[in-house]
Every structure is written in C-alpha cells, then in structure tokens.
Amino acid sequence: MKQRTATIQDVARAAGVSTATVSRTLSKPSVVARATREAVLGAVEATGYRLNATASNLRRQRAGSVIALIPNLANPFFSQILAGISSVLTKAQLGLLVADTQSGPDPDERLAYYLRSGQADGLILLDGTLNEAVLDVAGRPPVLMACEWMGSDLPSLRVDNARGVDMAIAHLVQMGHRKIGHITGPQSNVLTKARHDGFVAAMMARGMALHEDWIFDGDFSMDSGRAAARQWLGLDDRPTAVFCASDEMAVGFMGAAQHAGVRVPDDVSIIGFDNIEMVGHLTPALTTIRQPRTEIGVRAAEMLLGMIEAGALTGPSEQIDVEFVIRESVARIAE
Amino acid sequence: MKQRTATIQDVARAAGVSTATVSRTLSKPSVVARATREAVLGAVEATGYRLNATASNLRRQRAGSVIALIPNLANPFFSQILAGISSVLTKAQLGLLVADTQSGPDPDERLAYYLRSGQADGLILLDGTLNEAVLDVAGRPPVLMACEWMGSDLPSLRVDNARGVDMAIAHLVQMGHRKIGHITGPQSNVLTKARHDGFVAAMMARGMALHEDWIFDGDFSMDSGRAAARQWLGLDDRPTAVFCASDEMAVGFMGAAQHAGVRVPDDVSIIGFDNIEMVGHLTPALTTIRQPRTEIGVRAAEMLLGMIEAGALTGPSEQIDVEFVIRESVARIAE
DNA sequence: ATGAAAGCGCTAACAT
DNA sequence: ATGTTAGCGCTTTCAT
Numbered sequence: 161m162k163q164r165t166a167t168i169q170d171v172a173r174a175a176g177v178s179t180a181t182v183s184r185t186l187s188k189p190s191v192v193a194r195a196t197r198e199a200v201l202g203a204v205e206a207t208g209y210r211l212n213a214t215a216s217n218l219r220r221q222r223a224g225s226v227i228a229l230i231p232n233l234a235n236p237f238f239s240q241i242l243a244g245i246s247s248v249l250t251k252a253q254l255g256l257l258v259a260d261t262q263s264g265p266d267p268d269e270r271l272a273y274y275l276r277s278g279q280a281d282g283l284i285l286l287d288g289t290l291n292e293a294v295l296d297v298a299g300r301p302p303v304l305m306a307c308e309w310m311g312s313d314l315p316s317l318r319v320d321n322a323r324g325v326d327m328a329i330a331h332l333v334q335m336g337h338r339k340i341g342h343i344t345g346p347q348s349n350v351l352t353k354a355r356h357d358g359f360v361a362a363m364m365a366r367g368m369a370l371h372e373d374w375i376f377d378g379d380f381s382m383d384s385g386r387a388a389a390r391q392w393l394g395l396d397d398r399p400t401a402v403f404c405a406s407d408e409m410a411v412g413f414m415g416a417a418q419h420a421g422v423r424v425p426d427d428v429s430i431i432g433f434d435n436i437e438m439v440g441h442l443t444p445a446l447t448t449i450r451q452p453r454t455e456i457g458v459r460a461a462e463m464l465l466g467m468i469e470a471g472a473l474t475g476p477s478e479q480i481d482v483e484f485v486i487r488e489s490v491a492r493i494a495e
Numbered sequence: 496m497k498q499r500t501a502t503i504q505d506v507a508r509a510a511g512v513s514t515a516t517v518s519r520t521l522s523k524p525s526v527v528a529r530a531t532r533e534a535v536l537g538a539v540e541a542t543g544y545r546l547n548a549t550a551s552n553l554r555r556q557r558a559g560s561v562i563a564l565i566p567n568l569a570n571p572f573f574s575q576i577l578a579g580i581s582s583v584l585t586k587a588q589l590g591l592l593v594a595d596t597q598s599g600p601d602p603d604e605r606l607a608y609y610l611r612s613g614q615a616d617g618l619i620l621l622d623g624t625l626n627e628a629v630l631d632v633a634g635r636p637p638v639l640m641a642c643e644w645m646g647s648d649l650p651s652l653r654v655d656n657a658r659g660v661d662m663a664i665a666h667l668v669q670m671g672h673r674k675i676g677h678i679t680g681p682q683s684n685v686l687t688k689a690r691h692d693g694f695v696a697a698m699m700a701r702g703m704a705l706h707e708d709w710i711f712d713g714d715f716s717m718d719s720g721r722a723a724a725r726q727w728l729g730l731d732d733r734p735t736a737v738f739c740a741s742d743e744m745a746v747g748f749m750g751a752a753q754h755a756g757v758r759v760p761d762d763v764s765i766i767g768f769d770n771i772e773m774v775g776h777l778t779p780a781l782t783t784i785r786q787p788r789t790e791i792g793v794r795a796a797e798m799l800l801g802m803i804e805a806g807a808l809t810g811p812s813e814q815i816d817v818e819f820v821i822r823e824s825v826a827r828i829a830e
Numbered sequence: 831a832t833g834a835a836a837g838c839g840c841t842a843a844c845a846t
Numbered sequence: 847a848t849g850t851t852a853g854c855g856c857t858t859t860c861a862t
Contacts, residue, residue, distance in 0.1 A: 165613070165634045167839060178849045183841055193847060208633070210611045214558060215839035218549045218854050224614075225592065233578035234789070236571025243568035246595050255592045255614060257560065260581050276545045278500070279559075279590060298543070299500045382776050408773075415776035438743075438773055441717050441750035454569070502855055513833045518857055528831060550855035553838050 166207035175203035186211065223301075225255035226464060227280040229271060231287040233260040235380075237408075237434060237453070238286060241306070244457020245284060252465055254281065261287045268294045275300040282464045285309075288350035302467035302475070306460040308350035315467065315475040317460045321351065324449035324482040325358030325403070326365075328431045331447070331484065332401045333366055336493035337429060341374035341399035343388045343409045349380075355405040355433065374399045378409045385412025392428075393420055400429060400493055407432035407439050410446055414489070425491035435485055444488035451482055501542035510538035521546065558636075560590035561799060562615040564606060566622040568595040570715075572743075572769060572788070573621060576641070579792020580619060587800055589616065596622045603629045610635040617799045620644075623685035637802035637810070641795040643685035650802065650810040652795045656686065659784035659817040660693030660738070661700075663766045666782070666819065667736045668701055671828035672764060676709035676734035678723045678744045684715075690740045690768065709734045713744045720747025727763075728755055735764060735828055742767035742774050745781055749824070760826035770820055779823035786817055 172179045177196060185192050185200040192200070203209070217224040226249055230238050242258065249256050257280060261267040268291045274283060275297045288307040295303060295314070305316035332340055342359045345352030356375075363370055373395060376388035385404060389412070392398055404410040410432030414424050422428055424444055432439060435450035459478060467475045507514045512531060520527050520535040527535070538544075552559040561584055565573050577593065584591050592615060596602040603626045609618060610632045623642040630638060630649070640651035667675055677694045680687030691710075698705055708730060711723035720739060724747070727733060739745040745767030749759050757763055759779055767774060770785035794813060802810045 165611075168841095169839080179839090180841075180850080181848060184848085187841085191847075196847080208611075210613065212553075212839050213612060213614050214549060214553045215854090216841075218547075218553050218838090218856090219840045219842085221854065223549060225590075233581055234575040236574050239571050239574045240569040242593065243595060243598070246568055246593065247598055250594070250599070255560075256594070257590045258577065258581065258593055259585070259591070260578060263578065263582055264585070276500075277548060278545065279548050382773060386776065411773055411776050415778055415780070418778040438717060438746055441721065441746050443750055443753040443778070445750070503857095504855080514856075515834080515858075516832060519832085522857085526831075531831075547855050550838090551857075553840090553854090554856045554858085556838065 166209040167212070168209070170207050171200065171203045171209045174207055175199045223279055223281045224253075225249075225257050225280055226282045226284060226461070226468075227257040227259055227274050228284045229259055229261050229274065229287055229290075231260075231262050231267075231289065233258065233263070237406075237436060240453035241286065241457040241460075244454040244459075245461040246457075248458055248461035248465065254465075261290065271295075272297065275303075282468045284460050284464055289346075289348045300473075302464060302473050304460055304464040304467065304475075306456060308354045313477075315463060316477045317456060317463060318477070318479050319451050319456070320479050320482055321354040322358040322361065324433065324451075324484070325355055326362045327482075327484040328403050328433075328447075328449060329359065329362035329366065331486065332403070332429065332431065332490065333368070335429070335490055337401040338368065338493075339371075339374070339397075339399040339401070340368065341371075341376065341392065341402045343376040343378040343385060343402060343404045343413065345405045346379040347377075352405060359403060371397075371399070373397075376402075378405065380406040380408055382408045382412035382415075385409030385414075386416040387412075389413045389416035389420070392417070393422070398428070401431070401490065402428060403431045403433075405433055407434040407436045407446065407448055410448070410489075411439065411442070414442065414446070425489050429490040429493075431490060435483075440487065442489075447487045447489045448485050449482050450485050452480060456480055501544040502547070503544070505542050506535065506538045506544045509542055510534045558614055558616045559588075560584075560592050560615055561617045561619065561796070561803075562592040562594055562609050563619045564594055564596050564609065564622055564625075566595075566597045566602075566624065568593065568598070572741075572771060575788035576621065576792040576795075579789040579794075580796040581792075583793055583796035583800065589800075596625065606630075607632065610638075617803045619795050619799055624681075624683045635808075637799060637808050639795055639799040639802065639810075641791060643689045648812075650798060651812045652791060652798060653812070653814050654786050654791070655814055655817055656689040657693040657696065659768065659786075659819070660690055661697045662817075662819040663738050663768075663782075663784060664694065664697035664701065666821065667738070667764065667766065667825065668703070670764070670825055672736040673703065673828075674706075674709070674732075674734040674736070675703065676706075676711065676727065676737040678711040678713040678720060678737060678739045678748065680740045681714040682712075687740060694738060706732075706734070708732075711737075713740065715741040715743055717743045717747035717750075720744030720749075721751040722747075724748045724751035724755070727752070728757070733763070736766070736825065737763060738766045738768075740768055742769040742771045742781065742783055745783070745824075746774065746777070749777065749781070760824050764825040764828075766825060770818075775822065777824075782822045782824045783820050784817050785820050787815060791815055
C-alpha cells in the first residue's frame, strides 16, 4: 500500500489555508492566529504530513547537515567525540554526515570534494594530516579544526598537549625516573609533533638527557606499541619509563612487555595519552592524560554552529584543558 | 571574495547549450554528441561548476543518504562497522548519516522520526532494542537490520551467535571445566537473549548444571563486568570459568579479578565475545568469539543498496559466520 | 542529438 | 494575519 506522503499543499487544502500559512505555523507559530494554528496542526495530524527536508533545504539554500571528517572511522578514539558532536547537532536540527579521510586514495582530495560539494553547512576536521592549502576554496562553508593543525589561524579547538605531556614527565621525575623514553605517533601527524615537542621541552626544562635510542616510532596503534616494546627489550641501556603518545600504544607496549616477563610498573613504568575507557580496567591500570572527548565533540559542534549561524568563515579558537590521571602504571624508583 | 557558486545555467550559457544537455552530459555522457560533450565539460571546468546535490535530490525524489541508527555512538564496537558501511556508501555516492538512538529520551521515537523524515533513502538498524511495531510506517524507506531482532522477517544480516557460544562452551568443557558462569548483556537486548539462549542450549546439550548464582546481569559495559567480578568473588561456590556476552565485560571482569589477586586463567578462565582489537593485547590475551565487524558493515550496506536500487522494502537475509579465537584466558582444569 | 518547459516541495518577499 | 507568487537548481518528458 504505497501512499504518497502528504505535502504542504495537502495540509493547506485540508486546513483551508494557503501553503504559506502552513509553513509559518510550522516554523514561527507565534505569527499565526490561534484558531488558524490549531486548524493547521489538526490538518498536519490528519494528513500525517512531514516536512520534506530536501525541498526546505533547497529553498533555504542550506544543506541541513554537517560533515565530520575523521582520519579513520574504525578508530574508537573518535566515537565518543562523534557522540558529542551528534548530541549538539541533533538539537540544532542538523544531520551528521561522517566521512573517512584515510580510507580513500587521496585524503586531501576527499576534503576538497566535501568543501565544494555543498553537501554540508559546515565541516569539522578531526584529521591533523590534511593539507591546509586545500581549504582555499571559493564559497566554502565554515570549517572548524578539532585537532592540532600546522600554524593555522583557522578557528580551532585544541587540546593543551604540551601541558599534558609536561604533567606526565613531571610525575615521572618526581617518582625518581631519570631515563625516560617516548613512543611517538605517525610521522606526518600534528599531534605527534605537539606531543613530541612537548616531551623534548619537558625533558630539557628538567635538564634530562634525550637519548635517540629511547625515542620509538609509533603510529598510535596497539601494534606499534607492541613493536616499540620489542625494541625496548633489545636495548642494553633501557629507559625505566616510557611516555606513549597514545593509550593504544601504551596498551600494546604493556601487553608485549608483560608477555616477555617484564613486570609493570616494577620493571618499567608507562604513561599513556587520551584516557580511553579501557585503560582503567587494565592490570595495572594505566596512568594517563585524559582528554575529555565528549566535551571536545560538544564544543566543536557548538563553535561550528556559531559560525554557521553568523554566516562567518572565521571565529574564535579555544583550548580544552587536559587532566592527569594517576593510576598504577608508574612505580617509584630508588634514587 | 564571496563568489556565488556556478549553477547548471551558468554552464549551459558558457557552453552555448541548454541546461538539459548539461545535465545529460553529466549523467549519461553517451547520449550527447562528442563535440557537445567536450564543450560542456570545458564549460564545467571553466566555471568550476559542482552539482547541487540538494536540488538534484529534490528533483529525483531521493535523499542522497543512508542513516545508520546506533544504540550508542560512544561505543567503539560500532566504529568499525561504520567504517565498513561508509566505504560502500561512498562508492555509491550516498552520504552516511549517523544517529544515536539511546542518546535521546525515546529511542523508538527517533526511529519513527527517521522513517518518516525522508532524510534517508534507507536505514541500517544496529540497535536490537527497538520496537518492531515502529516500522509500520506508510511510504517508509527500506530498512536493513544489522543485528538480532525479535523473530522478524525483515531483511537482516545476522551473526551466528548460537554457534559462537557453542564453540566457547565446547572449548571450556574440553578444557575440563564443569562449573561455567555467564555474564549477560542488558535485559531488553536481543543479542543478550540470543547469547543467553545459546549458553543455556550449549550447557544442556552437554548435560551441565545451570546455577542461577552463576548468571550475572551485565549490560555489555566494562563496569558491569567489574561488578560481576565482585559478585563472583563473593560466591561460596564459584564457577571456574565465565563466558561473557561481550569483550568489554570480559575486560572489566578480568581487571577486577586480577586486582583482587585472582590469577587468570589459573584461578578463573574467561571467554569474551566480539574480539575487539584490544583484547589481543591483554595479559593474558583473551580467548573470544570474533565478529567480522568491517565485513558486517560492508555487507549490510551492500544489502541495503540492493533494496534501494530495486525499490523494494524486502530482500534476502544473510548470516555472517563467527570464528573462535583461542588465546590465553582459558586454563586446563585437572579432571 | 538537443531544446523547451514543467515541476520536485518548500519559503520568503511582497501585497492585501 | 494571511494569501499570492516567484523561484531555489536540477532532471526529464515531450517535441523538434
């Protein structure tokens, strides 16, 4: 029984008013007379009318949705951020489109496509590896960076990475560690740079030695943490503590170390970054730097919404604070 | 420099043809003369024209996107499925809208809304708690269930839960376990029922006792696994093995047990369900039942696409096989 | 092979 | 307070 869905015309006819009145009743109820309003609402009910979003969007010259560009959808780190974004957009009657930048051949190309496609009223960029030059598109919608980004002055929401790293190193030093290693993120990533720079700065500030052998190349994944552990195991002079640029790498490192019979934290202390949910359930529970992911999503969406409503391509930037969560993966070292 | 983006009219003018020809050139290039086609393509290039998806969709009476309804976006379990869905939809030129069913007040209401909204050409349901009656909507788009669902004959993609559970119990029995407990998912969930029923059937089939005390109520979360562990610790007669309806609960259970000084698997064996990435990095690595998540997403999207293209509300159902992954969290018990 | 023209369903001036 | 009307940008008959 395929019955064509009712249009605004059907409602207007049923209520004995014009389509304009129906439209008004639905968008600005206060401007129509009470009796009319009730008639229209009754007709809406009777006909089962639903606004056709496509037509409405076309007429209003908007897309009705926001796109979140995520480096890798399969990475659970982003799911909570998405949830935060979603909650804000839903209230604002905007859809949330998600797209994976790294899944196709050319990530920059994906971004360029979405900027021109008119499919979105705004973009939230969660991928710090994209090329900034791509943003130079005439008539593009507002874009909010919800990640570190090469010295750009685009509106952005950043996390205070340097401070997070500094707290971690300070804690390790206070616990007596002098030999501290670092597992980095992937090369091209801005987060990698921010955390690595923070690491170097924090170490220098405390007059600590930086060993090249103690910097392990990772890519944020558990597997790369595991690989780093193997490297660490092969070292003659091992750092007594390792600061990982992501919790996932910390999990991989810890698992591999434990499987090799190394005790954590007795034989090696570990600190992660992110505070993904599971690390509190590990044995030992991981000491890490917490990023408030839901809040990041919420603020990012709110900031973008502000730009959309203002019709502006620029807007303020913000920084979100991190929190140092001390659990059980760092041991005190005898001085 | 805000320059209005070019419309099909601009292209037509620049190429000296009608808008119809431009439209044809772009959608069915084979029906226009070669010379015309080249002129049009040149004009597209020159004007920087991009198809306005909203207008196109309105005219073609479609939405241009698919909605994935997810119980909880913050749950990383779904991110990989989304990635699979996204990869298929992108190729088909369809957007992926995601919505959280459990975030609002009334999940069924959300579903009902999307069914009527016309915002999507199809829906993929990943939430097994929704009320089937809600689907009875005239003129709704095709829906694919990518989860267990009350005895419905809607097109669906299911995972062979019963078989997965049976393999798990068979393994435990073979390893000498006779006292086996189970941590369930949330009450209303169909997955919970499927796995619990599978558990009961597998136990009965092997003539094993079912203790009420050994069934722990969970909700798939790590915290509920932790709570189950505390309950387990308080038991006089403890099961020697616990089958968890989700990996997350297994993680929570294992962490809490270990923190209480219980050795895994020596003192208690644990099996999970899902094979989320991290469980291979735990100590001990978790034995579990693998669900191919990316593949689930891919197949679900492909099946839905089939229905959309056929303009059908019904279609075939499929079952995806699971795989039993033996790692280190089950010990052999002396008979 | 191409063009003319009629809308898809809606909203927002503008007029009353 | 309400109605009239003119499109938003596109696709698709139906002619030619």
